[in-house]
Amino acid sequence: MSRSPSIVNSDGATANSNGRSTRTVVQNIASDFSASNFNKDHPLYDDLAPEDSYLDGVYWADLPWATRQNWVHAQSNAEAKRELHHVWSMFKKDPLSPLAAYWRRYVIGGFGLFTEGYTLFSIGNLSALFSAVWPTCWSSYKICNANWIAAVSYLQIIGIMVGQVVVGFEGDWIGRRTGLVQDALVMTLGLVMLTASWGTSLEGWVICYAWSQFIYGIGVGGEYPMTSTTQLESKTVLRAGHVQRDDKLHRGRNVVLAFLMQGWGQLFNQALLIVLLLIFHHGSGNPPYSEVAAQWTFRISFAVMAAMTLWLAYFRYYKKAYSSRALQKSKKHHHINQSGYDIYSLKLLCAHFGGRLVGTCFCWMFGDFLFYGAKLFASTFIEAIDPGSSSSVTTTWLWNLLNVGVEMCGYYLAAFLIDHKFYGRKRMQIIGFLADGILYLLPAIWYTQLSSKAHIHGFQAIYFLSSFFQQFGPNCTTFLVAAEIYPISVRATAHGLSAASGKLGALMPAVIYNYVSTHTRFWIVCWFGFAGWIVTWIFIPDTTGLDLREQERYWDYVREGRAKDYHGIAVHPRHLSAWERYILKRHLAYNPELDREQRVKELRQLWEQNMVLVKEGGRAEDELDYEDETVLSSKASSFFASE
Template sequence: MLGPSVIHHAPTLGVIPVPHGPETGEEYEDYPAMAHGAGATEQERRILGHMTHPDDSFTPEGVYWADLPFRERIKFVSRVQAAEDRKEARATWEMFKKDPLSPVSYYFRNAVLPGAGLGLEGYVLFSIGNLQPLFAATWPQCWADTGKECTNNWVAAVTYLEVVGIMAGQVGVGIIGDWIGRRWGLIQDAMIMFIGLLMLTASWGLNLNGWVICYAWSLFFYGFGVGGEYPITATSSMENAVSAGRLSTREDRLHRGRKVTMAFLMQGWGQLINQGLLIILLLIFHHGSGDPPYSAVATQWTFRVSFALPAVGTLWLVYYRTYKMRGAGEQLKASKKKHNVTGYDSTSLKLACSEMGGRLLATAGTWFANDVMFYGGRLYISKFIQVLTPGNKSVMVTWVWNLCNVIVSLAGYYLASLLIDNKLYGRKMMQQVGFFMCFLMFIIPAFNYGYYSSKAGIHAFQAMYFLSSFFNQFGPNSVTFLVAGEVFPTPIRASAHGFSACVGKAGALLATVLFNYIDTQTKFYFFPWFGLAGMLLTWMFLPDTTGLDLKEQERRWSYIRQGKGDQYHGIAVHPTHLSLWERLRGIGKLYDPKLDERSRIEDLRAEWAEREAMRAEAEVAGNAKQLEELHDDHDFNESVHGYFTQTTTPEMKAMLASEKRGEKGGSSSASGSTVANSANPSPMLLPNPAAEDEITEEKPKSSAKKDKSSSKKDKSKEDKS
């Protein structure tokens, strides 16, 4: 065990030190040799506690929040959440006092801009469905079921090609995002969507059938860009929730889910803006009336202007992503550098399929079930409009009800973002409750369809429609988008998200095809069971990552990648953060906080050694930007630096830096497990107490005093936080 640190006084330059003489020099702190058993010493906890036991996840006694008894867990989580709420309220008030519009600009930077691509995607895709009844009313000879001027297959292909394009983009851009980088994927998506919108705006043909063919292929092209927005926006929003390349921050642990869902809910705003704008445009170009008959000129102006307006926003998005998001993907670069990978990390992909197959089944399967349910919601609106307004042929009635539904959905989006990081509710519970409520909202009218589709029960039918929309957003639609990337490691995060989204879109395609072949009553019998299946898949195979530090997930992945997964004992294998399937496989038995405490310190030592090597290279190369980034990382403060400097031999420092940076094919997991788990560690790996005085002398005389004061300041800051 480490003893207490000893304060020494350095001799004053030019003065010969005399035994029992006056203490003339500056103070510096000497760190005794570290222990090699399980657990950490009090001194190590004091110096490294802000990294190993952050106060938003651990009690002052070092107990993880998920290890607390139920009542104490509620108290701890509520206390941390209340403190964070007060902190955010104070910060917002201070911003408001300085500039009343600054909270709005903050929201714009942190929610609107990251989700701008999804907002444009929601706008255009929602527009496709809204425009079809207008096209059918204007050109029945082509879009109506009895139309003969256009080929039926091409009219149907408008929907199918759109979905196929989205699926191709989800998989393709997901791979590109992990291979070339997040920033390239973001720019490419915006460019494709911009060109696609120009194609949709200018779509034309020698006749109606030619226009339909041009319109369908334009949707396919645009759909590829839209599909890519799913994996690339989710991963970049998640990884940019913290500063470049850094995973372990308070912001990440407490607000990672909110950061992603606030970007995702821009999809709902896109739908709202589209529906409102279509209503306004039709009134403008149809002489102030929304009633049929609709002229071809009014319809042409309405749909072309509705596509041209988002093209302007998408062009601006190309500029913003090109020149203002240069740091996107830093976390991926750091991960590739760590594992000595260039290009696509196929090793991680193979490992993920074998080690995390259950998670992939959960993310892809639940997304599939949700999309079937989501598109099944169309069953409601056509039926209750038919009952409430018999004989109605105006598209305006349908559009107004759609507008009401989008507003209800937005409430679900915002409530999801509010509670998705709450450790007492969180991702998994939210998705299960959402699926179950959607199941109820479909199964109830399915077995009493005659009553609910009559005038006597139509208002209850409407209520169930709006409730299903609310719980779809306050449930699986928001959660699937988040966890499809979150539960996987950085090297294959975009690929896993893209694959899951692609499987989900296959559910939408299934629902679209089935709509053409079964009657309404049968549809209500068919769709509810996907809600139940989604709930069961979530319960069995989806882990709950609420409150989990992503750095711990990356630590575990490093161990797995080195073939030492059974040597990881940290919170990423805590039963709370594992699925039922993973617990049945015995993965949760690896959790041992005492064993992990020593491993974490040694992993931090390896990370520190890597940083020192990077600092030396940056100084030689004169890279001021990298030096500034290293200096701004407050986790590795002067106290931490002093501790590792005096308890790490030069040989060990060089070897750890080499392994950490992949020069010998190793990783931080290898270095950590070597010291912590080896029964007879090599003497070179052990700190050399005899060399400590030499190391101490190399340290500037004033550094110990700075370390001491820095430690006190850091502790004070943590207490205030």
Template sequence: MANHQDPITYGPAAPHGPDVDGNHPSMVSPDFGMYQNEKEIFDSLLKPDDSYDADGTYWADMSIWRRFKFVRKVDAIETKREFGSFWSMFKADPLSPLGFYFRNMVLPGAGLGLEGYVLFSIGNLKPLFQKGFPNCWNKELTCSATWLAAVEYLEICGIIVGQILVGVIGDWIGRRWGLIQDATIMFIGLLMLTAAWGVTENGWVICYVWSLFFYGIGVGGEYPMTATAGMENAVGSGKVSTRDDRLHRGRKVTSAFLMQGWGQFFNQVLLILLLLIFHHGSGNAPYSKLAVQWTYRVSFAIPAVGTLWLVYYRVYKMKSASKQLQAAKKKSSVTGYDAQSLKIIINHFGGRLLATAGTWYMNDVFFYGNKLFQGEFIKVITPNNSSVMPGWLYNLINVGVALCGYYLASFLIDNKLYGRKHMQTVGFLMDFILFVVPAFNFEYYTRPEHIHSFQAMYFLSSFFNQFGPNSVTFIAAAEVYPTAVRATAHGFSAAVGKLGALTAAVLYNYIDTQTKFYVVPWFGLAGVLLTVVFMPDTTGLDLKEQERRWAFIRAGREQDYHGIAIHPKHLSLWERFRGVSKPYDPDLDYKQRIEEMRKEWEVNMQEKYDEKDGRLDREDFEDEDLPNHATHFFQRTTTAEHLVPREKELNEKEDYQSSSDSPTRR
């Protein structure tokens, strides 16, 4: 807020409206310095220097070489600023950067970290169960083959139920409730997994399977809730986005998502340590039933403690998680679930649904197939091995390689020269190549003298899966849709993705290792085609602009929107073919945005007058959602004919005109 004692010196009265040509006199204020003309005020607000150059050209409208220089300049400035902030924190307190990372990356992704720990432990535990309970898990003498197969099927089915159910709840009741519900379900599920038992071995398996299904519901809900809440926390709920929003939104969400990789890593480390503890310091077979039971039960009990803390954190420390959703509902006059927006999405953004759901499906055939296939992979490179330790150690290496992919994705996902769409296309393409090469040369690469090449290709496929579709599908399924139905659309896309995991789980039970290599690569190629044709690129796009475009679409005035959300760079080939980008006009949009800001300011002032019951002071003229210089401009350029009724009434009062605390009126 401005200091009441500092007068604002304005030029002549300006009933003319915004001076976008730069012909009107300068304006001076102690709050924000001098602007040569009114156009500079709005350029600073509507054309930020991280997206527009000195000439006011949007980065996507620049030529390739000019864009390259602009992006490098912005990145250099931002890197210097971030390093300076890091160094200042480090000098003040050497541990403060770790605290910053924990608050901004670890906590938002804690649910996915716990999910990754438990979800992927199932594949790690299966070979241990086969060694400790061979008559049940291996020979299928004491247990039903149907229930053993259901371990993989029902887990995925539970995830699908959670993704759809919690996605709808997150848009209906709110993000915070969805987050609390997920954590609670996962905590109860972990208690069930830890205590799973049965009178017979088959009864134990049945109890184990249904515990996984229940836990899977909470896991499924984590996908839409973490993505939407993380993104909306990054973007904020005000009308104007920040530099940090525009430059690092993708990094914030991906940094939370990569906690899934750390969950896998810690699960594998703890399983190795627990087996060594309960198997008397040895990792070699045979394993006693007691050692197996203690190993797997304690491995589930440990994350239960962390999940209980997560319930507490979300209940008491995330009370504003639904703020942006509530703002969007208020603007659209919606109190419950926004069914109208859902209908518009289905009719209007069908291509985007095909892109986010279809590419997620193709990715999960690779991602979950990779986890399900790792046992077969280990058999190829370590034949005649009877211990689970070599497989676990190789998986630990694989997870480490995947983590490198996660982190590189977080560093480059916001880069305007590479970004989301290129990252996903390259990732799918590399997965296709790294699987199709050994598919048609399987015997060659599985020979002892060439096995290291086979290993390298397998590990690299994990790297490019994370540095590509696995990271991008997670963020794109939230970014390309409006706030009102973001969780629903993300949940639906993720659920279709899990059908890909189910496809891999079913398919791998009926084909041999060689055939798996023949079949799987083509899902990667299909992912490339879907990405190139149907996926829009939201890299560098201010999501406030996407919400603005959505307001036009919802009002049935799509052709009246002329902003950057329909720039060809931010649309898919399919949308460009349909002519969605034709109304794009940066000059017309610039004038339109100024007029929209004026109207919003006048509405806000009317509400404040009504709320204050006529008491008008300097603070009443300042809108907390707009920078001071824009607010001052609207104060100055709102003439008597434009003023809201209550302000006109107050202007007529002589005692108000003589008040020393009231702003100068003209």
């Protein structure tokens, strides 16, 4: 519930229907909310202490350890049973309805990232094919400039960085819908260019191919801030007590299940490339490969995705429903033009949440260094696991396909546990970074032994486990956290900046690894895992289970320069980073009883505003839009009406 802090100090000059001043009523109400008087019998209990976050009026993170453990596990188990029962009920009515619901919410929501995973990782897959078919251009660089071959990867990453920053800013400025439609159209243009790329010489084609990757990269870069924010803001609002249960209990899962479409894109691309090569290479995957087979394979692979992305643009423009109310309300609340940008919040973000911005930017950078660095390691792992495989493109692709399957297990396990209050985002990210750091340290120490035939299974385990913990760790969590921990007015901007930092991390190994040996690469990459672990612990807060309306409420206080007057759960030690607790000491402002009094005053004025809306609009109270977060529960409305 996002409210201006000026409500807290309102002088209550207006009078209610009984002739009593608002100030008098508020003081009388607030005096009844001490810890001893606040119980389940009070009409405001469900508004102030919803059962999905409180036990007997006590916030779950304030419970004694044993009680908290029992409560968290009981809630998790009960919610799992409830959802399974709901899915089973859907299945009995229509066996395909659960799949249809999954498709609508997660597949369509994350389809932009499906195209990103498909096309982004096809570059490495196709480079292996191009090197086999045109070795004088892609391997020995006799007829093509080596810088242009390298630019194929560089320009795509630079394009992605441009899209992440520009569209992130645009999403907060103009709106999420514009950003999403624009992304799909730019990606379609890029894919058409990739499909039709040509040149008067082989090097001319490479140059055209590289710039097509840049155009496509701009479109796919915008998908990061737009997909994360739209999934985060697509909430299920329940009328009973107006509690956003789905948002608090499943917010992380909703975002990650859309994000993991990136993995499905990789899987589909790898499988399709194998099938296309078999079709056009006369049913054989063995070299040598003809130029005709290579041309048909890569062009059809891009054409298929171009058609899908064009459909996505149509769907986003004509069919998709957008949850833009929260952003519009934030602008209205802070007196920002609906088509304007909240530049003050951006400046304040750097000043007040600078530590968080450092955390999300550097964690994403370290995570992408690990992730994309591992892709460069793939050939080393595969050659060690399957000697001689480098001569066959299809063998390499099959190993990649298996590795993507392992990654998918990590994606789905991350979605399953990311909202569990005893694991959550922060712990998942810490463990993922730490696990990858250790896994890469092992071959750094024992490279000769592990790469030998006698210890090949150990090398294989490191290859698959590092991919698993990358997804069941920083690759999923950085995408979620970089949007979740920031206020809505600058959420897409902050996410775009963080994501662009990540792509800088992706660019680094592509440059550094050209100048060091394979053994040295392991010594370099492992420390990025350990650095990510440390930065996560210091700068990243754990917002698992936090009501984001409280974060917006806190931001209202921050905007008015009175952050210390806020006493709610957004500054609970559980939801602050180590930097915010031990250095900035923001947790000292947390006081449940003072916060309860403030919220009662805010609820009172909220009820008065709704009554004015009913009076001016000529509508009955039960006709208010229940997707609007300013609608109180029926008990609260009745309570204030009776005062």
